[in-house]
Amino acid sequence: MQTFHNIGTSTDWIVMIVYFLAIMLFGSYFGRYNRSTKDFFFGGRRFAWWLIAFSIVATGVGSHSFVKYSAKGFEHGFSSTMTYINDWFFIPFFLFGWLPIIVYSKIRSIPEYFEKRFSPSARFLATILLMFYMIGYIGIGFLTLGKAALPLLPETFTLFGSTIHITLMGVIIFIAVITGIYITFGGQTAVIFTDLLQGFVLLFAGLLLFFLGVDYVGGFGVFWDLLPTEWKLPLAKFNEPSSFNFVGIFWQDGIAGSIGFLFMNMGLVMRFMATKSVNEGRKAATFNVLFMLPISAIVVGNAGWIGKAISVVSPEIVPPNTSPDQIFVVVANIVSHPGVFGFIMAALTAALMSTVDTLINATAAIYINDVYRPIKTFFKEKTPLNIKETDRRELVAARWSSVAITILGVLSVLVFESFPTVYEAHGYFHSTLTPPLVVAIFLGIFWRRFTPAAVITTFIAGVALMIIGANYPAQLIGIFDHGIEMDPKHPYSYIRALYNIFVCIAVAVVVTYTTLQQKSIVAKLKSKPDGTRIIYSLIAVSVVIFLLVVLNILPMMLTLILILLLLLIIPIVSTYLIKYDEEAKTIGLTAWSIAKAKEMFKGSKLNEEEGEIVKVHWRMKEGEDDTVNLSENDMKKMKAEIGDLVYLCDARKYMGGLKSIHSVIGEPHNEDGIVYINDEQFQNGVFVENRLLTAEKEM
Amino acid sequence: MISFFDSWLPFIYLYGVGGVLFTTGMVLISKSKSLDLRKKIHKFWFKVLIFGFIYFMLIHGLFTIAALYW
Numbered sequence: 001m002q003t004f005h006n007i008g009t010s011t012d013w014i015v016m017i018v019y020f021l022a023i024m025l026f027g028s029y030f031g032r033y034n035r036s037t038k039d040f041f042f043g044g045r046r047f048a049w050w051l052i053a054f055s056i057v058a059t060g061v062g063s064h065s066f067v068k069y070s071a072k073g074f075e076h077g078f079s080s081t082m083t084y085i086n087d088w089f090f091i092p093f094f095l096f097g098w099l100p101i102i103v104y105s106k107i108r109s110i111p112e113y114f115e116k117r118f119s120p121s122a123r124f125l126a127t128i129l130l131m132f133y134m135i136g137y138i139g140i141g142f143l144t145l146g147k148a149a150l151p152l153l154p155e156t157f158t159l160f161g162s163t164i165h166i167t168l169m170g171v172i173i174f175i176a177v178i179t180g181i182y183i184t185f186g187g188q189t190a191v192i193f194t195d196l197l198q199g200f201v202l203l204f205a206g207l208l209l210f211f212l213g214v215d216y217v218g219g220f221g222v223f224w225d226l227l228p229t230e231w232k233l234p235l236a237k238f239n240e241p242s243s244f245n246f247v248g249i250f251w252q253d254g255i256a257g258s259i260g261f262l263f264m265n266m267g268l269v270m271r272f273m274a275t276k277s278v279n280e281g282r283k284a285a286t287f288n289v290l291f292m293l294p295i296s297a298i299v300v301g302n303a304g305w306i307g308k309a310i311s312v313v314s315p316e317i318v319p320p321n322t323s324p325d326q327i328f329v330v331v332a333n334i335v336s337h338p339g340v341f342g343f344i345m346a347a348l349t350a351a352l353m354s355t356v357d358t359l360i361n362a363t364a365a366i367y368i369n370d371v372y373r374p375i376k377t378f379f380k381e382k383t384p385l386n387i388k389e390t391d392r393r394e395l396v397a398a399r400w401s402s403v404a405i406t407i408l409g410v411l412s413v414l415v416f417e418s419f420p421t422v423y424e425a426h427g428y429f430h431s432t433l434t435p436p437l438v439v440a441i442f443l444g445i446f447w448r449r450f451t452p453a454a455v456i457t458t459f460i461a462g463v464a465l466m467i468i469g470a471n472y473p474a475q476l477i478g479i480f481d482h483g484i485e486m487d488p489k490h491p492y493s494y495i496r497a498l499y500n501i502f503v504c505i506a507v508a509v510v511v512t513y514t515t516l517q518q519k520s521i522v523a524k525l526k527s528k529p530d531g532t533r534i535i536y537s538l539i540a541v542s543v544v545i546f547l548l549v550v551l552n553i554l555p556m557m558l559t560l561i562l563i564l565l566l567l568l569i570i571p572i573v574s575t576y577l578i579k580y581d582e583e584a585k586t587i588g589l590t591a592w593s594i595a596k597a598k599e600m601f602k603g604s605k606l607n608e609e610e611g612e613i614v615k616v617h618w619r620m621k622e623g624e625d626d627t628v629n630l631s632e633n634d635m636k637k638m639k640a641e642i643g644d645l646v647y648l649c650d651a652r653k654y655m656g657g658l659k660s661i662h663s664v665i666g667e668p669h670n671e672d673g674i675v676y677i678n679d680e681q682f683q684n685g686v687f688v689e690n691r692l693l694t695a696e697k698e699m
Numbered sequence: 700m701i702s703f704f705d706s707w708l709p710f711i712y713l714y715g716v717g718g719v720l721f722t723t724g725m726v727l728i729s730k731s732k733s734l735d736l737r738k739k740i741h742k743f744w745f746k747v748l749i750f751g752f753i754y755f756m757l758i759h760g761l762f763t764i765a766a767l768y769w
Contacts, residue, residue, distance in 0.1 A: 089718075229701055
């Protein structure tokens with residue numbers, strides 16, 4: 001396979017450095033909008049849908065990367081777009097299930113949902129799995145960044161007389177340092193705004209490359225005719241080759257990946273939570289999936305298609321055996337002029353950095369919410385701190401955890417480095433790490449009967465079944481392979497998602513449907529004087545079994561029998577130890593009680609009458625009262641009542657909600673067109689004097 | 700010549716299995732009243748959801764036809 005080095009000119013490097021500095025300055029300007037951990041992580045739930053929709057582009061495009069889709073575009077053609085246009089099947093579940101639940105239940109992280117819906121132990125296990133997922137995702141991002149940067153660099157350089165080889169890991173560590181510095185001082189608002197800018201730049205750069213490439217090969221007609229028919233099909237071949245086939249990718253990406261991306265990717269979920277309302281979040285998600293993803297599919301994959309076309313007519317310029325992961329850089333360099341190439345590369349690497357820093361920010365949020373705070377609560381401090389001091393300490397902890405997560409992300413690259421392309425590494429990662437959480441979140445939202453015992457057993461016995469599947473792929477995953485040939489080096493990278501989802505669902509369903517039997521066994525155990533001792537013995541047995549499965553030291557059948565034993569023990573232990581009230585634990589936390597969730601969010605009865613949005617000038621008021629006061633007439637127009645939630649926002653639409661606050665309507669006055677706010681609200685909204693605001697009743 | 704197995708079967712599988720999942724989602728959110736079709740704004744969202752499914756089906760269908768016959 002042919003690899004490239006030293007691509008690009010000094011002009012390109014100057015353009016890249018200037019671009020990076022400009023982006024970092026732009027981001028740090030918005031860092032001043034972080035006044036608390038809420039702002040640092042969530043951007044203060046204030047933004048308009050369009051701003052979030054465009055800021056997601058850089059996250060989505062970055063994470064799905066120019067590198068890996070160009071690689072598949074070069075190897076297989078237009079079917080590289082497949083993964084960008086197969087997300088719609090789960091949109092109903094997301095828009096009307098998960099999104100309102102995460103917003104209205106005021107959860108700050110996905111594991112927190114598991115505590116509210118199930119139990120603290122379910123949250124603990126979800127935290128472990130989610131941290132694995134997020135850190136793995138960061139690792140994939142770093143790997144892609146390293147592979148994108150490597151062709152630009154020389155093979156070696158000389159420092160103080162000694163020759164140093166530039167390695168992939170060396171490049172990744174260097175990039176990680178820059179990324180870590182940026183995210184540590186930026187926060188979510190900075191990320192949203194840099195991503196917004198980069199979203200536009202990326203689309204422009206990707207489309208520019210497409211037009212330059214088509215022009216280079218002699219126009220669209222020539223380009224179309226040069227590609228073989230199978231390169232033009234939008235979906236891959238059904239079940240071959242094992243490195244890229246439709247059915248495997250459908251289960252890995254269309255199912256596990258789509259749910260993982262929409263439901264589990266805290267980076268994305270936090271973006272939707274940064275919109276001013278659930279409806280704005282829906283608009284952002286819909287616009288993104290309907291329009292931005294198909295455009296992004298062209299933007300990220302076209303270098304591969306152009307590369308293929310050039311390799312057909314001029315194999316001396318693009319050899320057919322070019323390393324697929326380098327094709328993007330190679331084609332960009334061929335079809336563009338010096339400077340333009342630098343701009344395209346800067347856009348690509350900056351977007352990848354956006355993805356990585358979004359994920360680091362999100363993982364830090366999980367750490368603060370699901371590790372730091374529970375530990376602090378457990379070891380109660382003798383003199384409780386005030387809110388401001390607590391928040392200051394959390395912000396410091398968030399910044400340090402960002403650094404630690406960056407290091408772990410770099411280390412996780414070692415796991416994925418052995419795959420031939422980033423695409424396969426990402427596919428393997430999705431198939432392996434998403435199914436247990438995906439199944440747990442999904443059933444948690446839509447199935448009221450789903451119990452803590454079932455979710456915990458899914459996390460433990462489900463994972464054990466996944467591990468045995470990974471150890472015996474031919475015997476276990478092979479049953480689901482749809483005729484895909486097994487690659488002994490990386491067996492069933494994609495279709496393993498189907499096996500993993502199947503075993504996790506099977507465990508969840510079986511345990512839920514046997515709840516009565518578990519309760520009856522637990523009742524008998526509780527009536528025994530040594531019941532608790534039996535339970536602790538069973539926990540010890542479970543730990544031993546799980547370790548035996550992980551170490552893979554027993555024959556397959558014996559391991560399977562032990563996992564079945566695990567399937568019996570864990571539900572009983574969980575039912576024994578966890579107090580669970582189905583009624584209390586499902587209200588407002590499943591799709592069946594969204595209205596109730598909304599009411600709980602507001603804290604009083606809903607007022608869903610549709611009113612007008614009024615324009616008002618703001619004035620400061622004295623005192624600590626944290627409501628805002630509008631005139632009686634304005635409230636009538638808004639069809640608002642005292643106690644309703646209101647959203648005040650700078651009237652300039654292009655600000656996208658950056659200067660805005662949420663509050664509660666207090667006692668009215670008689671000055672029409674005026675809203676009274678307190679000092680805290682003024683500071684949070686970063687309002688400008690004499691600028692008009694809009695006042696919108698939320699609920 | 701591209702076989703049916705590699706041209707139209709992926710399309711049928713995608714919108715067959717995907718369609719079952721999509722329909723299940725629509726039924727679940729409607730039955731749970733999370734999507735409350737008595738509300739004007741939810742009626743709009745219902746149409747958007749259906750439109751999205753057809754829109755993607757058309758993109759894939761038309762591209763398959765273009766690849767095979769154009």
